[in-house]
Amino acid sequence: MTKPLILVTNDDGVSAPGIRALVEVAQKLGEVVVVAPDQARSGMGHAITLENTLRRTSINYFEGIEAYSCSGTPVDCVKLAVNVFLDRKPDLIISGINHGSNASVNVIYSGTMSAAVEGAMEKIPSLGFSLLDHSIDANFETAKKYAAKIIKETLKRSIPDGICLNVNFPKRGENEIVGIKICRQCHGNWTEEFDVRIDPSGKEYYWLTGVFINYEPEATDTDIWALDNNYISIVPVHCDMTAYSALEKLNNWTL
Secondary structure: OOOOEEEEEOOOOOOOHHHHHHHHHHOOOOEEEEEEEOOOOOOOOOOOOOOOOOOEEEEOOOOOOEEEEEOOOHHHHHHHHHHHHOOOOOOEEEEEEEEOOOOOOHHHHOHHHHHHHHHHHOOOOEEEEEEOOOOOOOOOHHHHHHHHHHHHHHHHHOOOOOOEEEEEEOOOOHHHOOEEEEOEOOOEEEEEEEEEEEOOOOOEEEEEEEEEEEOOOOOOOEHHHHHHOOEEEEEEEOOOOOOHHHHHHHHOOOO
């Protein structure tokens, strides 16, 4: 039988340790093709390239794996792979493993998750993986073990069309992980601050900082609660941003 075709991408760039870890998992489960940004594209959200040309370069970062770097965004990578580069539709798209959390409102900004959402829009089962560790020396071994389980289950059972999964791993060793929790996105946001600095020429520049605020700290069914309590969180995500709870009220407006 033909092995499942797995497309691997990310937003930290094709040379990031996280994507290497994900490729090591995926190549044991199917035929892998890598198409990922040629440099870090974190925080790009669902951006696509419209005003510049897109280019790809064949690379040999992953032994025995067909792989390309792309000059565009994570979503560009998925669009090009599905519509141009691959000779058949992927059975699965996996994105990551991201360095840092994509839980709660972070999912809106995440290039990692936008690649997975793009896959879901193409009706391809898609997963986004993130580890709550920004370090270049982050240990991905526990994440790799559980990513393999989640990928196997996805290939076996699939995901409803239009849905992708946002998977976040706490920064914990295997013996500290309590389990996997299916949950909802936490309602929270960042209180943004801009650090004003002066460059060597004497001109001001700005560096974005901030603190995450959990608006529902008592809730026990959210991704933030799961991660704070040493669970791996899985949140089903789709691109429909309709606020259904507001429809009735808006329909009562006099327009």
